[in-house]
Amino acid sequence: MGEELKLLGAWANPFSRRVEIALKIKGVEYEYLDGDIIHNKSALLLEYNPVHKKMPVLVHNGKPIAESLMILEYIDETWKDNPILPRDPYKRAMARFWAKFLDEKCVPALWKYCWSLGEEQENAYEEACGVLKILEGELEDKKFFGGNNLGFVDITANSVGLWIVVIQEAGGFNILTPDKFPRLCKWAEEFRSCPVVKENLPPRDRLYALFKARFEKISGSKDAELASRH
Numbered sequence: 001m002g003e004e005l006k007l008l009g010a011w012a013n014p015f016s017r018r019v020e021i022a023l024k025i026k027g028v029e030y031e032y033l034d035g036d037i038i039h040n041k042s043a044l045l046l047e048y049n050p051v052h053k054k055m056p057v058l059v060h061n062g063k064p065i066a067e068s069l070m071i072l073e074y075i076d077e078t079w080k081d082n083p084i085l086p087r088d089p090y091k092r093a094m095a096r097f098w099a100k101f102l103d104e105k106c107v108p109a110l111w112k113y114c115w116s117l118g119e120e121q122e123n124a125y126e127e128a129c130g131v132l133k134i135l136e137g138e139l140e141d142k143k144f145f146g147g148n149n150l151g152f153v154d155i156t157a158n159s160v161g162l163w164i165v166v167i168q169e170a171g172g173f174n175i176l177t178p179d180k181f182p183r184l185c186k187w188a189e190e191f192r193s194c195p196v197v198k199e200n201l202p203p204r205d206r207l208y209a210l211f212k213a214r215f216e217k218i219s220g221s222k223d224a225e226l227a228s229r230h
């Protein structure tokens with residue numbers, strides 16, 4: 001019986017791109033449905049991910065799996081070639097530890113910094129730098145978080161590898177810079193130039209345009225809010 005594998009994703013979404021990178025590493029064929037384009041997204045999300053109603057969702061032979069980190073583990077256990085997680089139990093636990101840190105501490109702190117303005121952004125700066133400093137320390141002199149090969153933590157850190165870089169460019173601020181975080185910046189370049197990553201990241205100019213428009217909208221509404229107070 002042929003396998004049926006579908007990914008319900010979103011082109012600009014780092015969580016969804018994690019899954020695409022993992023599927024490409026494994027070399028498995030899948031059908032991609034982009035939630036930003038399909039008209040029945042809400043119905044599909046309600047059916048496949050009624051708890052969180054978020055993308056990505058991987059549907060394997062009719063069975064849905066939600067939450068990108070759970071999906072990465074599922075993929076690694078289902079298709080054994082080209083492992084994403086290390087085999088050694090201690091290294092596996094550490095990879096999960098850093099992935100959890102990225103999702104629970106790092107991404108929220110960076111997002112908060114990127115999408116706030118003025119004083120609020122200044123306040124978020126220390127925390128965002130703090131999480132980046134921890135990541136910088138964890139990298140040591142390794143090429144990737146897991147060593148010489150791209151793995152679970154690198155895939156999970158994709159928002160640091162591309163999204164933060166593009167968002168800071170579009171927003172006109174600097175947080176992830178080579179003078180402050182030389183190892184992370186080098187890692188980000190290394191990460192983006194891996195063929196399997198390169199082919200599965202959103203086009204940089206399209207992402208830039210999306211975020212630029214979002215910044216203009218935010219500063220527009222902020223100006224309107226300030227004007228209405230006077």
Ligand SMILES: N[C@@H](CCC(=O)N[C@@H](CS)C(=O)NCC(=O)O)C(=O)O
Nearest residue numbers: 013015053054055056066067068069
């Ligand atoms: N923890 C989730 C986060 C996924 C997530 O935040 N997805 C957002 C995309 S930004 C989403 O689907 N939002 C609902 C929507 O766009 O309709 C994961 O790791 O998969």
